[in-house]
Amino acid sequence: MDTLYHQKRPLMSDEGLAAAVEAVAVDEYGDIRNGHVAAERALTLYLDKQELVTLMTLGTRPEMLVLGWLRNQRLVEDIEQIKAIQVDWETDSVAITTYQGVQGLKEKMARKTVTTGCGQGTVFGDLMDDLDKIELPRRSIRQSEIYRLLHTLNEHNQVYQRAGAVHGCALCSEEQIHLFIEDVGRHNAVDAIAGHMWLEGTDGSDKLFYTTGRLTSEMVIKVAQMGIPILLSRSGITQMGLELAKKVGVTLIARAKGRHFLVYNGAEQISFDAVPEVRPRSTGSRHASQSKSR
Known part of the structure; x- marks a missing residue:
């Protein structure tokens, strides 16, 4: 079976925004052009009221972005540890609440690698942690x-x-x-x-x-x-x-x-x-x- 639903899913807001906004430009002929530009919004993550990082994003899937960021940074091991993810665009922030806190959070955040990702991504903790434990299937x-x-x-x-x-x-x-x-x-x-x-x-x-x-x-x-x-x-x-x-x-x-x-x-x-x-x-x-x- 491809998809298995978790018994305890986080309570999440649904605050996706439009990916593009209207903008006016002047072309090479001096003519006015009405068009669109990609939206870019700052979203500051707070984990159990502690500020973690500010992400620049289109804001179309903010809850999924936050959830995946937590997983890929290895800050939260099990999704069922997360109680809620609530995005608030009035304050450009997201409140992440866990049931019992995150062990060793300060130590993980103290070590970070600035990557070559667009806008300089940051990976917290040891970049190579747990790679030896990964066993990928062979797929043709x-x-x-x-x-x-x-x-x-x-x-x-x-x-x-x-x-x-x-x-x-x-x-x-x-x-x-x-x-x-x-x-x-x-x-x-x-x-x-x-x-x-x-x-x-x-x-x-x-x-x-x-x-x-x-x-x-x-x-x-x-x-x-x-x-x-x-x-x-x-x-x-x-x-x-x-x-x-x-x-x-x-x-x-x-x-x-x-x-x-x-x-x-x-x-x-x-x-x-x-x-x-x-x-x-x-x-x-x-x-x-x-x-x-x-």
Whole structure:
């Protein structure tokens, strides 16, 4: 069964806001243009009345964002520890209440790593904590499946198409998109999806995660913590992102756009069933089968 509901779910507000707001600009001809810009709002998190951090967000899924942030920061181990998450846009804050407090909160917050996430994401505690405990399943994927997903995902970038200035992330399986979220930073979008998965008890072992942003160490760690074995991006990767993907077993597919992609880790999990007929000329490329035989 893919989804198991928790017996004790947090009491949560429902305070999602519009992702884009109207704005007026003047174009290169001096003409006035009416359009939209991506919203950006500050949301300060308070855990049991203690201030934690201020996140910059579109504000479309604030409760899921907060829930996923708590999980990915490893501040709360069990969702049933959380009593309530209440967002208040009049004060630009969210009150998180637990039943018995969070053990070692000061120590966890004392250690932090500023990541390469948009707007400089921050990971509290040791970035590499518990990575050795993660065991991801091996999941194969067809090349044709990647192409169909990319085509479908292009239709979901609603805020980007309307206002730009956002990143999108999606939870997928085979050719189905279960959840697509856009935010001002990719780390916010992945946290919101993580929050939704945590709340609903969604299994990530048969899923694929897509992001428009680059594949950094933070992105690989978060996807691994969500139990998702395949990470797909239209952007590039970082060295540490690649090293961690190899360490935890995440299949890493980057520069995925149109019919082009680069598999940096886990190529043996890809079934090349839709190889393009015309190969672009390149002096630095060769078949994976050729490189193995040399």
